[in-house]
Amino acid sequence: MDSALASEIHLPDTVRTAVKLLIAGPFAVGKTTFVGTLSEIRPLRTEETMTQAGAPVDDLTGARDKTTTTVAMDFGRITIGERIVLYLFGVPGQQRFTPLWKDLARGAYGALILVDTSRLEASFDVIDLVERQGLPYAVAVNRFDGAPVFPESEVREALDLLPSTPLVTCDARDHASSVRALITLVHHLLAADAPQEHA
């Protein structure tokens, strides 16, 4: 860490509230791209070492042998107004990362699940993980060149989404498109959390 850069990496003094959102999806669906497109800082990467039994390795000398596996997460940040910072964590959705998910989901406001229409079934695991953590979520189809285009109803049915779960299309390489996908999620979280108003 170059201390000359330190002044550029810190949060403004007025920021006191952090919001965590997960950008989840299967291998190579565009999680890192999405986070990088939106982040105001150069995205950072952290690694967590899990034991085979699923517990995070909790000390600096933790044996990194065959019984441990390393999970990488990219994340970025967006400062909102004067007092809030939004953190976006790109997280892999394989079932074997379940222990890591418990930790990630704690305190998270919700998740945006990225899917690729050429392999929708690759997203089943991650939808399952997010639901089991009780996290509200929206789904974004990350549009890849040459990937099949299905009617929304077919994607919904294949992914077994509730009618109330938002489904959008995005291009993780495009800023406005990625912002729109995130807006869809936050709008959904707000609707889920606001007191229901019945006339």
Place this chain on the structure above:
Amino acid sequence: MKARRRALVRPHVVTGGRAHPSRNIFDLVTLVAGTGRAAAGLSPEKRRIAALCRDGALSVAEIAGHLALPISVTKVLVSDLVDSGHLSPRVPTPADEPSKIEILQEVLDGLRARL
């Protein structure tokens, strides 16, 4: 089509425990800043964390990312540094603490302003 049960569990907000900080209150997005206390006597890793946070606040995840430390290790070290008075958690003052709905509304407005 099999009906999925809608997620009703609210993510619980980790608060409190300020008098006796314990490791499990430190989340990836817990914000901490240096207090200016001298780093003499700290281990090399703790010194690096104290130096990184000297001039402002960062999340636990950012500390881990900048210093290439595993998250679980970083949580323990940050927790110790809070206990020893080298770092302090940055939290809203009770009077200024926004509700979850206010937070989400501000995030929504902030994102819309970016379009």
